[in-house]
Amino acid sequence: MNLAYRDIRHNLLRFVLTNLGLSLLLGIVIMITGVYGGLVNDAVRQARAAHADLWVVQAGTNGPFAQGSRIPGDTRDLVARVYGVAKAGAVTYQSVQTELNGKPLRFFLVGFEPGRPGSPTSLIAGRDILRDHYEMIVDRSSGLKLGQVIPLGTHAHEFKIVGLTEGQVTSSGDAVAYVTLRDAHALQFELAPPAERREVARGGGSGSSDQINAVIAKVSPHVRIDEVAAALSRWKHLTTLTEAQQETLLSKFVIQKARSQQLMIMVLLVIVSAVIIALIIYTLTMDKVRSIATLKFIGAPDRTIVGLVVQQALSMGIFGYFTGLVLVLVFKPYFPRRLVLDPQTVGIVFAITVVVCLAASTLGIRLALKVDPAEALAGTG
Amino acid sequence: MEPLAKEPVVRIEHLSKHFGEGSAQVDALRDIDLTVYPGQVVGLMGPSGSGKTTLLNCIACIVEPSGGRITLDGDVVYDEAWLTSDLRRLRLDKIGFIFQYPNLLPFLDGTDNVAIVLNLAGYGGSAARERAADLLEYLDVAHRKHAMPGQLSGGEAQRVAIARALANRPRIILADEPTAPLDSERARIVMDLLRRIAQEQDAAVIVVTHDEMILDRFDHIFRLRDGRLELEEDRTRPRRPGTEP
Numbered sequence: 001m002n003l004a005y006r007d008i009r010h011n012l013l014r015f016v017l018t019n020l021g022l023s024l025l026l027g028i029v030i031m032i033t034g035v036y037g038g039l040v041n042d043a044v045r046q047a048r049a050a051h052a053d054l055w056v057v058q059a060g061t062n063g064p065f066a067q068g069s070r071i072p073g074d075t076r077d078l079v080a081r082v083y084g085v086a087k088a089g090a091v092t093y094q095s096v097q098t099e100l101n102g103k104p105l106r107f108f109l110v111g112f113e114p115g116r117p118g119s120p121t122s123l124i125a126g127r128d129i130l131r132d133h134y135e136m137i138v139d140r141s142s143g144l145k146l147g148q149v150i151p152l153g154t155h156a157h158e159f160k161i162v163g164l165t166e167g168q169v170t171s172s173g174d175a176v177a178y179v180t181l182r183d184a185h186a187l188q189f190e191l192a193p194p195a196e197r198r199e200v201a202r203g204g205g206s207g208s209s210d211q212i213n214a215v216i217a218k219v220s221p222h223v224r225i226d227e228v229a230a231a232l233s234r235w236k237h238l239t240t241l242t243e244a245q246q247e248t249l250l251s252k253f254v255i256q257k258a259r260s261q262q263l264m265i266m267v268l269l270v271i272v273s274a275v276i277i278a279l280i281i282y283t284l285t286m287d288k289v290r291s292i293a294t295l296k297f298i299g300a301p302d303r304t305i306v307g308l309v310v311q312q313a314l315s316m317g318i319f320g321y322f323t324g325l326v327l328v329l330v331f332k333p334y335f336p337r338r339l340v341l342d343p344q345t346v347g348i349v350f351a352i353t354v355v356v357c358l359a360a361s362t363l364g365i366r367l368a369l370k371v372d373p374a375e376a377l378a379g380t381g
Numbered sequence: 382m383e384p385l386a387k388e389p390v391v392r393i394e395h396l397s398k399h400f401g402e403g404s405a406q407v408d409a410l411r412d413i414d415l416t417v418y419p420g421q422v423v424g425l426m427g428p429s430g431s432g433k434t435t436l437l438n439c440i441a442c443i444v445e446p447s448g449g450r451i452t453l454d455g456d457v458v459y460d461e462a463w464l465t466s467d468l469r470r471l472r473l474d475k476i477g478f479i480f481q482y483p484n485l486l487p488f489l490d491g492t493d494n495v496a497i498v499l500n501l502a503g504y505g506g507s508a509a510r511e512r513a514a515d516l517l518e519y520l521d522v523a524h525r526k527h528a529m530p531g532q533l534s535g536g537e538a539q540r541v542a543i544a545r546a547l548a549n550r551p552r553i554i555l556a557d558e559p560t561a562p563l564d565s566e567r568a569r570i571v572m573d574l575l576r577r578i579a580q581e582q583d584a585a586v587i588v589v590t591h592d593e594m595i596l597d598r599f600d601h602i603f604r605l606r607d608g609r610l611e612l613e614e615d616r617t618r619p620r621r622p623g624t625e626p
């Protein structure tokens with residue numbers, strides 16, 4: 001018969017109540033891994049949404065997401081002519097902020113060439129961009145609806161939402177929006193009217209505006225991607241990254257800081273959980289001193305006593321872990337960020353919980369082993 | 382005398398026990414000699430502080446004596462030092478202990494409080510529960526076998542505790558004031574029960590008591606004073622038919 005289980009069942013309500021706090025803590029730990037997973041996932045998805053085989057960016061940079069990258073606007077023609085490249089498209093990236101009904105609205109704006117790589121795919125509603133100007137496709141997470149009109153840029157051009165995507169956000173949670181490359185250029189380089197007049201007076205034009213951030217290339221299915229990459233590397237002002245390299249960059253470098261912050265919070269939470277588990281186990285054992293003395297008196301070996309304490313510690317951890325997990329799963333949709341719980345990380349948190357429980361039960365074990373069987377004889381029962 | 386024909390189950394020779402050192406030393410037991418035969422129920426009496434509990438604990442291998450020799454069921458277990466390293470196993474196999482308070486495990490029901498001892502001794506779950514149920518039947522508490530200790534009356538709990546003490550068929554049953562929390566009627570019932578067990582299981586029963594009302598239930602009474610065995614009364618007489626089952 002399992003004494004640990006019997007004792008828990010006998011005091012079930014107390015067990016559940018004392019462990020609710022632990023559940024919340026472990027739930028937060030799981031949630032943080034989910035936030036981190038979401039971060040990685042969003043970043044990688046953002047790159048994946050481009051369906052690129054190769055990314056051509058400014059030489060020596062980890063562009064265009066991990067680092068800024070500027071290349072001449074004609075790079076796309078250059079890339080398209082390389083043997084093996086089936087299609088190429090120029091893209092620009094910029095963060096824009098505007099106001100809608102008095103509320104700030106942030107986007108990560110992608111400028112693309114319609115019909116070429118880099119165009120938005122898998123729309124969940126609406127249609128592709130058909131006109132050269134002032135149409136926009138945006139991620140559903142922005143809260144915008146089809147047909148809605150939003151002002152962008154210093155001249156507050158009105159962009160109409162014609163299509164919606166799903167699940168396309170940056171690692172900082174901003175919705176991704178698509179406009180034509182021309183619109184994007186205009187938004188990027190347009191100046192406020194006074195600055196524009198000054199620029200014209202100096203004799204400058206919109207000369208610098210023919211710059212893009214990257215070229216996305218699709219490789220013909222009959223040619224090996226690395227061969228094409230090698231061919232592209234002959235231009236010294238460009239760097240070529242494969243899709244896999246791009247994803248690695250995104251998941252490693254872009255969110256490194258976020259990762260170390262979260263790691264620190266997790267370590268602190270795990271320490272707090274350990275202290276809480278240790279205290280609960282200690283008090284649970286204290287409450288059972290007489291039972292433990294009786295068990296020893298009637299001949300129970302130490303292994304039975306240690307088993308009782310350790311199994312209760314483990315039950316606590318497992319109960320807390322799964323309650324926490326359920327809480328996270330239940331409240332996930334209401335969380336302001338997307339949580340991605342990948343099974344491996346969730347498994348690691350479980351393993352950590354088990355280890356922490358074992359470590360935290362040592363205090364209780366020491367107490368239990370020190371109990372003198374003669375205490376079973378003491379005074380009242 | 383019939384019992385003397387048998388080997389003693391408990392034999393204590395020159396047993397001493399002191400607590401503390403130097404001027405603070407308390408001689409709880411001094412040069413105790415005592416022998417108990419199978420089937421005998423003996424009483425251990427004496428004023429408070431005379432060493433009754435200490436003596437019982439030495440026999441139960443809970444307290445280490447300071448000197449002397451203890452022989453239990455033919456084996457010398459203590460001779461100036463413990464001769465066995467696994468005292469818990471020894472207790473489990475040879476000794477049944479009845480506490481003043483039932484000391485049942487609060488999280489196990491009546492049956493399991495008895496079955497746990499059998500589990501510890503290596504009996505499997507259902508065999509242990511079956512024997513536990515039989516014992517509760519024997520002690521007339523079968524109807525309470527699924528009750529938790531908190532729901533039992535004092536007398537019922539004490540009978541479950543006695544069933545637990547009997548579970549491993551120990552040759553030695555020790556009881557420290559088992560009747561103290563019971564009224565005199567219940568006390569007599571418990572004592573008769575112990576007598577019956579002693580005879581049926583050929584066990585030695587040693588009972589510490591203050592209760593002069595139950596003296597007639599003992600075959601033999603040892604009186605302690607200041608750690609010394611002061612008086613030994615042999616009350617052996619023909620078994621009364623009323624105590625037979």
Ligand SMILES: Nc1ncnc2c1ncn2[C@@H]1O[C@H](COP(=O)(O)OP(=O)(O)OP(=O)(O)O)[C@@H](O)[C@H]1O
Nearest residue numbers: 400401407409427428429430431432433434435436
């Ligand atoms: N663990 C201990 N440490 C020090 N002294 C002790 C200890 N246990 C018992 N003693 C002392 O030994 C003596 C005998 O105690 P014991 O408990 O055996 O008496 P008792 O006859 O059972 O008394 P009571 O009838 O009150 O239960 C007492 O003087 C007691 O103070």
Ligand SMILES: [Mg+2]
Nearest residue numbers: 433434435557
């Ligand atoms: Mg006593």
